[in-house]
Amino acid sequence: MENIVFVLANVAALLIIAPIIDGIERKIKAKLQCRKGPPILQTWYDLVKLFKRPSIVTEESSLAYIISPYIIFANMVFALALVPSFTRISLSFFGDVIVLIYLIASSSIFLAIGSISSGNVFATIGANREISLAALSKLLMALVLATFATLKRSLTLETLFPIIPPYTLSAIVSIILFAIIAYIESYKLPFDIPEAEPEIIDGILVEYSGRSLGILKYSIYLKRILLFTIIVYLILPREIPTLLTPILYPASTIALSVTYVCIETYCGRLRIDQALKFMKTLVPVLLVVLIIAYFNY
C-alpha cells in the first residue's frame, strides 16, 4: 500500500514537472535564437488557459474524436506509473516492456483515429504521416527493447533498469539508438512531420480546441518525459543511494531535454520520405545489435 502512495506521488510530481521541462526547452531554444524567450512556467500558463476554454465539437466529429485525447492522457499516466521516476518504486509489477510499447503505440493510433474522425483534410494528412512514422518507430523501439531483453534475458522493467552494467558494445549502442528513437518519438525537429505547421497547419491537432487540445498537448509533454525517464533509468546505476535519486533524476532529465533541444534548434524539418528513409537505415543496424546482444558482446 505504501508503494501505491509513492507511485501516486511520483506520478503527480511528473505531471507537474512535464510542462515545466517544456518551458525550460522553450527558454533555451529562445536563447539559442538570440531571443529572451518565455518564462519557464509559460507552458503551464498555456495549459491552464486551454483547460479553461471550451472545446468545440462540431456535428461531424465522431465519438472517437471526442474521447481519444482522454484515452491518450490515461495511457500516458498509466505508462508513467510503470516506470520509476523520483524514486525507484513503481507499478512495474503490473506490466513489462510489452505493456509499455503497447501504451505508447496505442496512443499514437488513438491520436490518428481521433484526428481522422475530425474530418479535416490537414488532420487526415497529419494522421497519415503519424501512422507511417509511428509504425516504423514502434518497430524500431520494439527492436531496441528486444535487444535490452536479450541482454538481460528478461522482459520485466525491474531488470531492465539499468541496462549497464554489463558494459558491452551492444548495451551502449542500443542505449544510443534508443535515445535516437526517443528523439523521433517526441515529435522534435526534424521529425515533427505529423504536426508540421507550415505544410499542413499543425496537422493532427488542427481541429482540436480548448480542453481537448490542452489534454493532447499535455499528453505529448508526458510522453516526452516518459521517454526521458526510460533513458535516464537505462543508464542510472542501481548503486546510487535512494536519497540521491530525487535529485539526480530531474537533473539528468533536464540535461537530456537540453541536449535534445539544442539539436532541435539547429535542424530543419525532413520530408516524410526522407524521415522514413533515415529510420529504415536504422533497422539493419538494430538487427545487427540484436544479434550481437544475443552473444553477449
Add this chain to the structure above:
Amino acid sequence: MGSRLHILKEALRTGVVTKKYPFEPIEVPEGFRGKPSIDVEKCIGCGACVNVCPPNALSAEVDLNKGVKRIILFLGRCIFCGRCQDVCPTEAIKLTREFELSTLTTNDLYQVVELKMAKCEICGKPYATIRQVMFTAKNVSKDQRPLLLLCSECRSKVSAKYVSYARW
C-alpha cells in the same frame, strides 16, 4: 555538422537582443512619421489638408445650423504620409513622433476641431471660418479686405472688378 556549429557560434556571439519594450520606453528616430496632431490654436480650418489627404482620413464638415466647420481627423484611416503637414499654411497639423496609438474603441481615434464660421454680410450664409478670414486678410491688400466679409457668390455680384484672392 560544421555549419550548424558555425550558426550556433554566430548566435552566441550575437547574444540576446530582445528589447525590453513595453516595460521600458523606446527611442524613436528623428523624423519618424507618427501620429498627426492638429494644433487647435493654429488651425484655421481652411481644409487644405482635407483636399490632399489620400485616404480621406481628414475630412471637413460644415454645420450650417450651428454655423461651425469641423475638421475631423480619423487616425483609424490615416496612412501617416505627412502630406497634410506639407500643405498646411499655418503649420497647425504636424506629424509627431508618437507611435503608441492603440485604443480599445474607434471613438478614441478621432480628433475634431470645431471652428466658428463667419456669416456673409449680405446673404447671412456661413461661408468660411472666422480664423480663415482673418488669415487671408493678412495676405490681401487693405482695400480689398472688406470684400472678404462676403461669401464668394455675393462677392462676385458686388464687384466683378475685384479678383477673388481666396477661394472658399
Add this chain to the structure above:
Amino acid sequence: MHTSTTEILDLLSKYGKVEKVHENTYFVEVSTDKVREISEILHWKLGGHFSVTVGSDERPINGYFKVYHVFLMDKQKLSIIVHAKINPAIPKLPSITPIIPGANWHEREAHDFFGIVFEGHPNLERLILPYDWPENVYPLRKDVSVRELRNKLLKNRNEGVKERKAEEKYIVPIGPYHPALHEPEYFELYVEGEKIIDAKYKGFHVHRGIEKVAEERLTINQIPFIAERICGICGYTHNVAYCQAVENAAGIEVPSRAKYIRSILLEIERVHSHLLWFGVLFHLLGFDTGFMMIWLIREKIMDLAEVLTGNRKTYGLNLVGGVRRDIDSKKIEFSLKTLDYVETKARRVLDKMLKLKEVISRTKNIGLLNRSEARKLSVVGPVARASGINTDVRKYHPYAAYSEVEFKVPVYDEGDVYSRALVRYDEIFESINMLRQLLKNIPKGNIMADRIKIPEYRKGLGLTEAPRGENVHLVITGRDNKIYRWRPRAPSYNNISSTLVMLKGESLADAPAIIASIDPCFSCTDHLVIIDIKRNVKRRIRLKELARRRHC
C-alpha cells in the same frame, strides 16, 4: 541573331503608325487583325518578352476601347507597346494567349474589367472580381460609377453566389489562410498520397479595386501613396514606377540627386525583401532558427529605412517630379555602417545555412521550371534568372540612377528552388555593393523638379525591377489633376502561374517552399479564379466535403 533598333522600328512601321512617347518607348497602333502576328514576332522572333496587357476604356476621348500589349526588348533596350482600337459596340480582339500562354491572366483581367472578348482565348472565365460579382458589370468602364455600385453591392452581398460544389477528390487546400503564405491565396492541390498530381490556383482575394479608386477619387500626387500600398513588402518600387510613368508622360526631368535617393531606397527595399524571403524559406523548411537569425539581421535594414524615410515600411517618399526627403551626411554615414554590419552578418549566417543538409535536400531539384517553360509563361525577375533567362530592368532598361552604378546580374540555369535562392543570395550582396556606390557618389542639388506641368491624355510607361521582378506601370494622364488610366502590373502576376508547372509531380511537403520560391506577393497581383489544367487524377479518394467547409 541581333536585330538593331532601327530594323525593329522599320518592321513595326509596316504594321502601323509608330509613335515615340519617350526615350526608347514606342507605341505602335495596329489594326485588330494584326495584333497576333506582331505579338508573335516581338515575343518569339525578336527575343523580346511579353510583359503586360492593359485594357482601357477611351470612349470619352476617342470613342473606342483600347488594348495595349507591352513588350520589353532586353537586347535593344526598347519598350514596345502594341495597341489596337476596338469597336465598343462589339468589343472583340483576337487573343494572343494561344501564342504566348503568359498572356492568359492579362486578357482575362481585361475581360473582367472591360468586357472585351478575346477571340481564341482557351478559357475566358472570371479571374479577378469577387465571387458574388454580378454579370455584365465592368467596374473599370468609365460609365460605371463605383460608389453607386458599391452601395448596391453591399446591400445584396450574396447576389449571384454560385455554390461551389465539392468535388470528389482528395484536395489539399493551401490557403486562403495558410500559415505558410500569410496571405489569403488559395491553391488547390490534388494529391495521391503525398505526391501532387495537379494544382489549381484561386487567387485574387486581395483584389481591392485599386485602379478604380485611383482613377475616380485620387489626384496625381495622391496616387503614389496608394501605389505604395499595392504591396507592403515591395511597395516603393510601385511608387517609383508610377512616378516614372507620369514623369515620362509629361516629360519631366527629375534632378539626379532625387534619382540617387530613389535608387538607394529601392536597393534597401530589395535587401530587406530578399532577407525576408530567406527567413520565410527557412521557416517553411521547418528551420525556425534560420528564420529568427535572418530576420534579426533584416531588422537593421528596417531601422535604416526608418531613419532615412520616417517609417520602416511604406516610405512615402516620392511625388511626381522628385522625392520629399533629403539624405544628409549623417544619414549616409549611418547607412554605410549599417550596410557593413548587415553584409558581414548575412554572409556569415546565410553561407552556412545554405549548406545545411536539410535545406539542400529539400530545395535542390525541387520545383523545376526549365527555360522554355519560363519563356512561354513570360516569367520575370529572380524566377526567370534562376531558369537561365538574363533579364533585369535595372540593366536593360535603366531608370533612376542605375545607369551610373556597376553591378552584375546573377543568372543560374538549374531552374529549381535552390537556384532561386542563390539568385537572391547574390542579389543581396550586389545590392549592398550598389548601395555603397550610390551613397558615396550622390550628387548635390535639388530633390524636386522645378516646373511640373502635366498635359492631359499623354501616355507613359514606368519600369522598375522590384525584388520579385520587372514591374510595369502604364499611365494615361487625365484632366483636372487626375489620371485617366493607370495599370500597375506587379511581377508576381506573371510568376504565379509558373508555380502550377513547378508543383506537378512534387511532394506535398515541398509545396509551400515551391510556392514561396517565386516569392509570391499576392497583394501585388490582386487586382481573379481558376486555372484549368488538364486533370489526370488517377486514384480518387473520397472524403466528404473536405476542405471547403472547414479549412479555415
Add this chain to the structure above:
Amino acid sequence: MSIKLFKKSLWVFHLNSGSCNGCDIEVLNVLTPYHDVERLGIKLVASPRHADAIVFTGPITRETLPKAIRAFTAIPEPKAVVAVGSCACGGGIWYDSYAVIGGIEAFYKILKEEYKVKIPPTVYVPGCPPKPEAIIYGIAVFRGILRQKQRRTYFTEKEVPELTKDLIVNIEKYMDSKS
C-alpha cells in the same frame, strides 16, 4: 472576463483579410529576436481552433469576407480581436473601393446583423504599417500593462472676435494686441 484569461497566455490567429503585406510582415516581425512576443506568452498559431484572438490585417475585401467570417466563428469563445493597421481599423486608403467591405467595424456590422454574433473586445492598432512596438503596445493596452494614451479630443472654439470691417482692415493691429 476574457482579458483576465489571456493575461499570461494569448494564442493568436493571423488573418490577412486583404492587406498589402506591410502589416503582415510587421506582425511576423514581433516574433523575431528584437521584439520576441513569446516572452509575453503570445504565440502565433496556424489553426483558428487553437486561437484565443484573431489578428486582422488589411481592409476586408468582398472575396475574403466569407472566409473571414468562417475563421472568426471557428475560434472558441471567449475571444478577442486585434485590428492591426489603419486598413483594418477603418478601411484605410481603400475605404470606398467597390471590392472592399471596409474596416473591422463594417465587418462587425455584418456579423451583428446577419449572424447575430457577439462582438468581442477589440484592440485597434493604427499605423501604416504600425511599428512592431506599436503592435506590442496594443497588446500591452489590452492587458492593462500600459495606459491608453490616445483619447478622443473635441475642440470647440470659444472666444471669437466679431468680424467687422474695422477689424478686418486693421487685422495686423488686432493680431499684435492678441499676442
